[in-house]
Amino acid sequence: MTTSTIDDRTSLRAPLFLAVLVLLGFGLLYSLVGTALGRLLFPRQATGSLVVLDGQARDSELVAQPFNDDRYFQARPSAANYDPMAAAGSNQARSNPELRKRINAAIIAVAAREGVAPADVPSELVTQSGGGMDPHLSPRAVQIQIARVARARGLAPSVVAGMVQAHTELPQFGVLGQPRINVLRLNLALDALGQAE
Structure with a gap:
């Protein structure tokens, strides 16, 4: 294994780590936390402020x-x-x-x-x-x-x-x-x- 191959792997490690961090952190975790907080703090609005008539959702x-x-x-x-x-x-x-x-x-x-x-x-x-x-x-x-x-x-x-x-x-x-x-x-x-x- 040459020094250039080791350097290439090392130089790719940081951008790949950042890409995974951004994807999971902001793409998934942030969305899940925002959705959970919305449902917790505003349960009716988070589910569409549905109007229920005779036990069935009819409108919003x-x-x-x-x-x-x-x-x-x-x-x-x-x-x-x-x-x-x-x-x-x-x-x-x-x-x-x-x-x-x-x-x-x-x-x-x-x-x-x-x-x-x-x-x-x-x-x-x-x-x-x-x-x-x-x-x-x-x-x-x-x-x-x-x-x-x-x-x-x-x-x-x-x-x-x-x-x-x-x-x-x-x-x-x-x-x-x-x-x-x-x-x-x-x-x-x-x-x-x-x-x-």
């Missing part, structure tokens, strides 16, 4: 759901057709004529559905979020839907408005974000209210 509070009945509050539109495996925005620029055309058509449709003037339609009811899966709406976007939902459910608008108020989440820690309402939680609460009567 973190993913917008489509509602196609007048009895339900409508969620924000989704560029991914509410498919969490294809979450994405439309990637259309504001200057894109197709985007403007789609938004204008959506404003007219929402205004007709809710019985409000087109100028009163909140932008989030006609535009998609960046990920296409935002489960929340602003109180304003929910409030313009109260009359329709109350009428379709045969409830007094004040009862539905009370449910909206009860499901309004304040900014996190009182300062982060805006007041918001999880549309799925609100719709499920309205369904439960109807079953209790």
Whole structure:
């Protein structure tokens, strides 16, 4: 065995050790520790914040759901057709004529559905979020839907408005974000209210 062969083996030892250390340490161990801590500290969120009905997981509070009945509050539109495996925005620029055309058509449709003037339609009811899966709406976007939902459910608008108020989440820690309402939680609460009567 020559000196150059020994030197070659010695010079390879350090990079190979570093590669194995990085692969196992950061690729495997770091991921396992992060996952374990997430499950320990936030067990419900780490498993998808699933909504369980009749003993079966049905939906997630973190993913917008489509509602196609007048009895339900409508969620924000989704560029991914509410498919969490294809979450994405439309990637259309504001200057894109197709985007403007789609938004204008959506404003007219929402205004007709809710019985409000087109100028009163909140932008989030006609535009998609960046990920296409935002489960929340602003109180304003929910409030313009109260009359329709109350009428379709045969409830007094004040009862539905009370449910909206009860499901309004304040900014996190009182300062982060805006007041918001999880549309799925609100719709499920309205369904439960109807079953209790």
